[in-house]
Amino acid sequence: MSETVVVVVPDADILASTVAARLAIRIIDAQAVHGTASVVLTGGRVAAKVLRQLRDLPAAAAIDWSRVDLWWGDERFLPAGDPDRNETQAREAVLDALPLDPARVHAMPASDGPDGDDADAAAERYSAEVSAAGLRFDVLMLGVGEDGHVASLFPGHPVLEKSGVAVATYDSPKPPPTRITLTLATIGNADEVWLVAAGPDKAEPIGTVLRGGDLPAAHAKGVRKTLFLLDEAAASKR
Secondary structure: OOEEEEEEEOOHHHHHHHHHHHHHHHHHHHHHHHOOEEEEEOOOHHHHHHHHHHHHOHHHHHOOHHHEEEEEOEEEOOOOOOOOOHHHHHHHHOHHHOOOOHHHEOOOOOOOOOOOOOHHHHHHHHHHHHHHOOOOOOEEEEEOOOOOOEOOEOOOOHHHHOOOOEEEEOOOOOOOOOEEEEOHHHHOOOOEEEEEEOOHHHHHHHHHHHOOOOOHHHHOOOOOEEEEEEEOOOOOOO
16 A cells, blocks of 8 residues: 655755655665666756755765666657756756766657657657556656646646556647646556645645645555655645
8 A cells, every 4th residue: 555655844945955865765775676776757946956966965976877767757848958848957957967878868759859749659659668668667756736737737637537658738738738748547657656846836736635635646646655745835735
């Protein structure tokens, strides 16, 4: 049975360092158990801070970065290198400075990739890549939107009901409208799901989810653990 844990820290900066420290330990533990670690990254301000903190942690010296697989929970379907892509932001934050194996950095396809502007084909390509890797994630990190969305799974949106590993959505309520996202079913295959939120604008959805409300974030649960990592502002209505 999945365990739910809520961790609250004073502010967004401390939250970033807390998440980074937990992630370093989780990667080290995963590599000790099965030789590799598989992590799904999210976008947003806190995520970029987490990556920067992770790079500078003394514990990071114990990580074999060549045996870390990085994935993304969702992506804006834009050209490669576009500053609004989660991949671009992660690379600028830290990825390009780490000794990662390029073959283990699994970016979601860009709109100028081999599938062109066919987001459905691009989602199928990513689905095949995830499936070939065995659908196993040690940690899957998610931000939580002001409306309670996670990845590109928005409240009341038809994409919530879609099956498969990764799917395209052409009418996201947040720009850009065309995106690729992991499905709730895929998110639920992760060993641990971490929902990371900071700021007063996240207090209402976090409170709703922790009280059992029906938002997309409430359906993002790990096989072994679901971890809410919050600052005091985001946790103020729980």
